[in-house]
Amino acid sequence: MNRIEFMKQLERLLWDIPEQECRDAIDFYNAYFDDAGPENEAQVISELGSPGKVAAIIKADLKGSAQTETYGEYTETGYQDHRFSGGTQVPDRTNVIREREESGRRRNRGYQGRQTRSGGNLALVIVILVFTSPVWLGLAGGILGIVFGLVFGILGVVLGIGAGSLGLLAGGGAVIVSGILKIASNPAVGLASSGAGFLMVAIGIMLLVAFLWVVAKLLPMSLRAVVGLCQRIFHRGRGGDKR
Structure with a gap:
């Protein structure tokens, strides 16, 4: 199973939850795959487990009932549902957001570096023209x-x-x-x-x-x-x- 198949099956399994919640969940897992990169796609799917497991965890999380607290808990590495032997973990959204911000800062530093180099080249051209x-x-x-x-x-x-x-x-x-x-x-x-x-x-x-x-x-x-x-x-x- 690849990413596209995983996300399509997950979206079908989330048909019975509110549309906005379904869209938020799909966007979140798409972003998680994007941050992991295409080379880590298989590893992410292995960590998440089957789309059915992920859908069950999302639905249980949305219900917010005592049953949810019995079945699972949030750990340092994400949401742990004890009903599944695979130990499926939902990635922590806070960590994902932090990684995105850090990636954005790295891109900004690279862009600023290119701007600095462009400014240096312009100054060199001006000096050559003057002399x-x-x-x-x-x-x-x-x-x-x-x-x-x-x-x-x-x-x-x-x-x-x-x-x-x-x-x-x-x-x-x-x-x-x-x-x-x-x-x-x-x-x-x-x-x-x-x-x-x-x-x-x-x-x-x-x-x-x-x-x-x-x-x-x-x-x-x-x-x-x-x-x-x-x-x-x-x-x-x-x-x-x-x-």
Whole structure:
């Protein structure tokens, strides 16, 4: 007979006692088995005897009559019923509770020890970070400098193209107007000036188209590339890049 069979049979035999008393008794013996451990299950069953004996002792204890006092008594090791030759003993609940409290204190001491070790590890990490801060702060500053340099460099080129295109358009327009005004007095100079103005306008238009293309296509791609580079750098530093 194992523990499960023992407890099921004991519960069936206690059907005629109050439900709360039955539940208390079942909980008590389950706790007794838990405290003894699975390796001592057979020994506990041997000490308790059959479920019928245990049920009889529980019922006699609940009756609290003179008959109970005749049949059994509490000893230093538990309840002793003289009707059974096996000397079945009911474990003392006080001892069981005391053992549970001691087990809880042992678990708490182990948990506190783990907390102490965790606190020591955290302090060690902080000390290492403080002493190595010049290295990793310099490295982080260098990386940020490269990133900002790339970003502002790209923005500078884009803005330069835009400003150049606007300047050529404005300057070319002014030269064209000036050339047209000079055609009457000096046709050669007027035509040359007008041609130069048209050339400047053409170059300005080309630069404006390039500027719009950079803003619409190349600039987002460049920014995404810079962001991706930063992510790879920082993820590799944290062990996130597994490639």
